[in-house]
Amino acid sequence: xxxxxxxxxxxxxxxxxxxxxxxxxxxxxxxxxxxxxxxxxxxxxxxxxxxxxxxxxxxxxxxxxxxxxxxxxxxxxxxxxxxxxxxxxxxxxxxxxxxxxxxxxxxxxxxxxxxxxxxxxxxxxxxxxxxxxxxxxxxxxxxxxxxxxxxxxxxxxxxxxxxxxxxxxxxxxxxxxxxxxxxxxxxxxxxxxxxxxxxxxxxxxxxxxxxxxxxxxxxxxxxxxxxxxxxxxxxxxxxxxxxxxxxxxxxxxxxxxxxxxxxxxxxxxxxxxxxxxxxxxxxxxxxxxxxxxxxxxxxxxxxxxxxxxxxxxxxxxxxxxxxxxxxxxxxxxxxxxxxxxxxxxxxxxxxxxxxxxxxxxxxxxxxxxxxxxxxxxxxxxxxxxxxxxxxxxxxxxxxxxxxxxxxxxx
Numbered sequence: 001x002x003x004x005x006x007x008x009x010x011x012x013x014x015x016x017x018x019x020x021x022x023x024x025x026x027x028x029x030x031x032x033x034x035x036x037x038x039x040x041x042x043x044x045x046x047x048x049x050x051x052x053x054x055x056x057x058x059x060x061x062x063x064x065x066x067x068x069x070x071x072x073x074x075x076x077x078x079x080x081x082x083x084x085x086x087x088x089x090x091x092x093x094x095x096x097x098x099x100x101x102x103x104x105x106x107x108x109x110x111x112x113x114x115x116x117x118x119x120x121x122x123x124x125x126x127x128x129x130x131x132x133x134x135x136x137x138x139x140x141x142x143x144x145x146x147x148x149x150x151x152x153x154x155x156x157x158x159x160x161x162x163x164x165x166x167x168x169x170x171x172x173x174x175x176x177x178x179x180x181x182x183x184x185x186x187x188x189x190x191x192x193x194x195x196x197x198x199x200x201x202x203x204x205x206x207x208x209x210x211x212x213x214x215x216x217x218x219x220x221x222x223x224x225x226x227x228x229x230x231x232x233x234x235x236x237x238x239x240x241x242x243x244x245x246x247x248x249x250x251x252x253x254x255x256x257x258x259x260x261x262x263x264x265x266x267x268x269x270x271x272x273x274x275x276x277x278x279x280x281x282x283x284x285x286x287x288x289x290x291x292x293x294x295x296x297x298x299x300x301x302x303x304x305x306x307x308x309x310x311x312x313x314x315x316x317x318x319x320x321x322x323x324x325x326x327x328x329x330x331x332x333x334x335x336x337x338x339x340x341x342x343x344x345x346x347x348x349x350x351x352x353x354x355x356x357x358x359x360x361x362x363x364x365x366x367x368x369x370x371x372x373x374x375x376x377x378x379x380x381x382x383x384x385x386x387x388x389x390x391x392x393x394x395x396x397x398x399x400x401x402x403x404x405x406x407x408x409x410x
Contacts, residue, residue: 032144046072056150064088083188087119094152112283119273123189126272132322135226137269139192145185194268197245216263223267224296225305228365233351234275237287243271278343280373280401297365310359313352349376373401
């Protein structure tokens with residue numbers, strides 16, 4: 001292919017990138033935008049400072065994509081960075097299993113209900129929904145730009161970076177004309193790292209033999225319900241008991257040196273990259289919520305959860321605000337497709353409609369997931385607008401899903 005650049009790795013895989021893509025890649029800005037969150041801005045500055053000092057992010061070997069623990073200059077982990085181009089089916093994914101999947105089974109890889117290579121946007125979107133609803137279960141996540149020698153790059157980018165540094169060392173006047181000396185920054189999601197948390201499955205097994213005390217159990221039930229609310233609204237297609245976390249500290253009796261401390265428990269919803277589908281799963285797999293099989297899912301939603309979210313999600317102006325914020329976030333992706341986005345929002349609005357009805361009817365999380373899947377689609381005359389609508393029925397139409405996936409249990 002004329003004008004194309006190839007990288008060949010140890011698996012004899014060829015990754016193709018056009019001159020246009022390379023030019024766009026090279027033109028990426030080094031600068032991260034300033035967020036309306038000083039603590040998050042400081043965290044990103046710490047990450048950049050550490051990378052400049054040679055404390056590089058380390059690759060996480062679990063999972064099917066290139067994701068990295070980001071550290072500060074002291075070597076302490078402060079965040080998790082997931083570059084867009086290293087997602088499961090991204091062109092620079094360093095994990096060979098997904099490459100094999102794509103090469104050997106091109107007709108059935110991926111999830112037909114999801115937009116490919118949008119995991120980083122889904123991570124940030126889940127954090128946005130979490131903050132809008134006040135759930136406080138998703139560690140803060142935003143879209144940032146980072147560059148590091150430990151990320152997976154095209155060989156040409158690595159060689160260009162080395163050549164520019166060499167030229168700059170020997171010919172400083174020429175080097176000053178280069179737009180950038182280092183590796184090109186990668187765009188991806190950056191999630192604040194949460195300490196002292198373990199996989200939910202670890203604690204859930206322990207709770208079976210060592211039950212929580214009544215107060216802690218009530219607190220955990222409320223936080224579990226917040227996880228349910230989040231997953232249901234964003235239609236998370238990948239929520240097992242190994243990708244949400246629990247931080248549980250047992251109570252301590254008073255001693256000569258320390259005062260008594262009550263038990264505490266926290267829940268964190270991580271790995272939200274496979275959410276916001278364009279349709280409900282209707283092919284081979286149903287991608288169920290695995291928390292629905294837990295005993296906590298059989299308990300009706302608490303009054304605390306109703307007080308927290310019911311008024312918000314019953315207000316279509318509030319729902320439209322979420323859609324508008326999601327629209328602003330999605331626009332930052334160069335591959336943004338308005339029609340695909342509207343399909344995502346149709347699913348999300350349908351989930352919100354079901355959730356609000358379930359809360360009003362006093363249902364449990366288990367009963368919630370058994371409700372018929374519904375789409376709430378915007379009327380054609382209003383596509384693309386962001387005005388606030390007072391009359392829901394005049395603006396949206398409801399449609400139930402007719403097709404069911406072949407396997408309902410996986």
